[in-house]
Structures are given as structure tokens and as C-alpha cells.
Amino acid sequence: MVFYCQRHCYDTKYTTKVVSCKPAKLDMLVEGKKKKVACYEVTLEDTILFPEGGGQPDDRGTVGGMAVLRVVRRGGEAVHYLAEALQEGASVIQKVDWTRRHDHMQQHSGQHLITAVADDLYGYATTSWYLAEAVSHIELDTDKVTEEEMAKIEDIANQKIREATPVSIVEYEASDPKLKEIRTRGLPEDVVGPVRVVTIEGVDANMCCGTHVRNLADLQAVKLLHTEKGKGGRTLLFFVAGTRLLRYGFLAYLTLSLLNVV
Numbered sequence: 001m002v003f004y005c006q007r008h009c010y011d012t013k014y015t016t017k018v019v020s021c022k023p024a025k026l027d028m029l030v031e032g033k034k035k036k037v038a039c040y041e042v043t044l045e046d047t048i049l050f051p052e053g054g055g056q057p058d059d060r061g062t063v064g065g066m067a068v069l070r071v072v073r074r075g076g077e078a079v080h081y082l083a084e085a086l087q088e089g090a091s092v093i094q095k096v097d098w099t100r101r102h103d104h105m106q107q108h109s110g111q112h113l114i115t116a117v118a119d120d121l122y123g124y125a126t127t128s129w130y131l132a133e134a135v136s137h138i139e140l141d142t143d144k145v146t147e148e149e150m151a152k153i154e155d156i157a158n159q160k161i162r163e164a165t166p167v168s169i170v171e172y173e174a175s176d177p178k179l180k181e182i183r184t185r186g187l188p189e190d191v192v193g194p195v196r197v198v199t200i201e202g203v204d205a206n207m208c209c210g211t212h213v214r215n216l217a218d219l220q221a222v223k224l225l226h227t228e229k230g231k232g233g234r235t236l237l238f239f240v241a242g243t244r245l246l247r248y249g250f251l252a253y254l255t256l257s258l259l260n261v262v
Contacts, residue, residue: 001076001193005050009211012096014048042080051078054210064092076192109213110241116204137236164217
């Protein structure tokens, strides 16, 4: 199933109905320790809150005014975990934590862009990626990425951002032969319904379930930071994009300022 959040990535508010609500337990960190927390497992007719997938963490926000603890995909359903119960059949308003959502959109679209440029320039295929809280990384199928290569990838990626390159999303049936021509790291075994293809005009087309910007201009810029050796002879390429890059630059400025204090 393709959810409302995947078709309307920039929307922040949505009204839907409660399909089911039942008691559940959720593994959460409480005061630094993992504990099972009593909560409620809620499914809705549709959702504006993105369940984790495609390397992207889940959204946060509220349902019926109650904070969402977590959202996960289970086959064709998005399961929301709430601290309190909701009445089945009730109409509820969902609201998205836009700061978190937009950050994830910027990092995920930035990853697609960097992946495409690295592959096009040097044939370095992406085998996985990790969207972390501060700095994300892309795992490339090569034992080394030189500083010169990093600089070239970054330069072309930022050129595409300055050109305000459009980003579009099209849905295909899973049996459509066109999907064989599109970049993918494979679909989940329990995928249900249409397959989404995210296209950066003239740059890349990639199967993906995540939320994305509608134009690369929304990324503002990307910065490749450094590399580390990964498993199996692969290389981890670390990056930041968008608002994260602005914060990263400001923190670097503060650090230098403190070092220069006599």
C-alpha cells in the first residue's frame, strides 16, 4: 500500500478514521535502558505519518492530540503506537512533526543524489545507507574513495541543486516490466500494492518508499565529510544536507571560535 504521507510529502495535517486499537508492548529506551512500555497499537484508514522503511526512520507527530511513540510498516498497514487508546471508528486528526519530516526528506533525497553521481562518475554502487540523527552515511561498493573523487561528486551534486532539478514520484504495478530498468537494492518480501519510483530529472530513477523533496533546490546544499572503511571491502561515505549542513557549519564556527580564545 502507498500511504497518504508518500503521495503528499509536504502535507502536515490529515483527517482519517481509526480502524483498530488494541493493547500492546513497545520496546523503548527509558532513562538509557531498553524497556517494554505498555501502549496501544492503532491502525488507521490511511496515514500522514511515515512508517520506517527504505533506510529512513519513522515520523513523529500526534494522532487525535496524542503523541505518537513509533510508526512501523506491517505488510500493507502502518501501525501507530500511542500511550492512550482511541475509539475504533472515530475520526481523528493527524499532525506531523515537520522539523523531523523535512530533515528526513532532505537527507533521503540527498542520499539519492549522491548515490547517483557516485555511480555515474565512478561506477561506485550503493549497497546500503544509514540516516542517523546528526551525520548519515552511504555504503559504497568500493574499497576506497579518494579526496579528489569526493570533491568531484560533491561539486556535481551541488550543481544539480543550484539548477533546481525537479524530483518526481510515479507509482507502478509490481509486475510492470519498466521496473527492471530502474535502480533498486531490492523490494521487501512483504511489499503490498504499487511500487514507487523516485526520479531526479536527468540524474536518477530509483525504487523507494521514503518521503522526498519535490525539487533539489530544497536541499540547499550537500557536504561530503569523510570516509571510513566498511565491511567486506566497502567504503562508508559520510554526508550532511540541507538544514543539517547549516547547523554543522555553525557548530564548526563555534568550535574554531573557542579554540581561538586566548
